[in-house]
Amino acid sequence: MPTPSFTITFPPGFDERQALLEFVIRYHPYKPMFYRTNLWMHGHRLMWMIEDIAKEVQTVFPFFDKTRAQLMAFIHDDLEIVMGDVQLNDKLAMTAEQKKQLDETEEKAMEEISSRFPESIGKYSYKKLLKRYNQIDVNDIEAVVVKYCDKMDGYCEALHELFAGNNVFATPLHTNTIPTDVYPSILQNFEKTFPLFAEIRHLEHPLFSLPQELDVASIVANGTRHTPTSLHVKTGVMHYDAWKNITQKYGGDFGMKMLVEQRER
Numbered sequence: 677m678p679t680p681s682f683t684i685t686f687p688p689g690f691d692e693r694q695a696l697l698e699f700v701i702r703y704h705p706y707k708p709m710f711y712r713t714n715l716w717m718h719g720h721r722l723m724w725m726i727e728d729i730a731k732e733v734q735t736v737f738p739f740f741d742k743t744r745a746q747l748m749a750f751i752h753d754d755l756e757i758v759m760g761d762v763q764l765n766d767k768l769a770m771t772a773e774q775k776k777q778l779d780e781t782e783e784k785a786m787e788e789i790s791s792r793f794p795e796s797i798g799k800y801s802y803k804k805l806l807k808r809y810n811q812i813d814v815n816d817i818e819a820v821v822v823k824y825c826d827k828m829d830g831y832c833e834a835l836h837e838l839f840a841g842n843n844v845f846a847t848p849l850h851t852n853t854i855p856t857d858v859y860p861s862i863l864q865n866f867e868k869t870f871p872l873f874a875e876i877r878h879l880e881h882p883l884f885s886l887p888q889e890l891d892v893a894s895i896v897a898n899g900t901r902h903t904p905t906s907l908h909v910k911t912g913v914m915h916y917d918a919w920k921n922i923t924q925k926y927g928g929d930f931g932m933k934m935l936v937e938q939r940e941r
Contacts, residue, residue, distance in 0.1 A: 680720055680930040682727060684750055689794035696757045702833065704761060705849055708940035710840050711902070713833055715753045715761075717934050722749035724926035725825045725883060725919075732879045737817050745818040747800055752809040752822060754793075755785035782810055820870045824863070828883055831859035832919035836935070838892060839911060841899025846892050860887035863915075882918040902936045 686693065697715040723746045730742040756762075759781055770778065790803040797805075812819045834855035837845040848854055864887050867874035877884055890913070900906065907924065910917050923931040 680927045682724060682926040682928075683720065684723065684746065686797060687794060690797075693754070693757075693793070697754070700753075700756050700761055702761060702830075703855075706837075706844050708842070708844065709837060710842050710938050710940055711833075711836055711935065712939045713934070715756060718829060719750045719753065720927065720930070721829050721919075721923060721934075722752070722822060722825045724922050724931075725749075725828065726821065727926055728918075728922050729821070729825075729879075729881050729883060732881050733817075733821060733876055736876050736879070740817055740821070743798075744800060744805070745822055747797055748805045748809050748818060749822045749825060751797075751802065751805055752826065754789050754806065755782055755810065758785040758788050786810060814870050815872055817872060820872050821876075823870070824866055824873060825883075827859055827862050827866075828915060828919070830855065831863065831887075832916050834859065835895075835913060835916040836902070836920075838895045839899050839916070840901055841896055843896050846896045854892070856890055856892055860890075863887050882914040885914050887915065888913060901938060904932060904936060907932075907935055 694716055697719065700715045702713045702715070702718060703709050726742060726745050726749055730740065730745070733740045734742075753761075762778065767775075767778070786803070786806050790806065793802055796802060808816055808819050809822060812823060814820070834845050838856065845856070846854060867877055907920050920935065923935055925931075927934065
């Protein structure tokens, strides 16, 4: 697999992470997903988004630790190596008891994965980074920004499929919603869940703009497979166009391969 232009080098002891994260696919109930993603790709894209927005965030929060946020983004799903990926729709439909059980499962997975890898990445504690994300404090600006980028990536992954003409992503599966209904609602109301985010919502970066109304049926009907040339055609969906640009800007050949290599048909 090509090496990304921008990545983070981990110390010895983390060598197996890449293979383990590549094994955990995203959007697993959706078949096919033309440009199927995995947790290794997902972690990189979050890290790249943070690289692109960090200077603007620091105009509001000067002590925003970009390195901590990027490391948190890069490892935030490591516990899914143990427990597998849980779909957002499933989480939203859970009862209070089911959410409690999921929290317990995540805590056990965090303990297990922490025991398999070294204690620290440079000056940062591996386990503390996992906890800061998964047991988030609403006043933790690094964790809040990573959480926002996490939801943005899930949204743009779905848009990438729709603009490729994949009708599966326009069809409700076991719920009455599709990803491009669920994610915009979360992103639009993000500061209600995390009030701290309201202080950076006004920043000019397109990732912070409010989600736009989409004609999903029209997008799918006019969708075409992605190519290096088509990636440069603006769709008018600000978040998605920025996401494509960021993936190419920091990902190099790896980022391009993510966006144009069709892995399922």
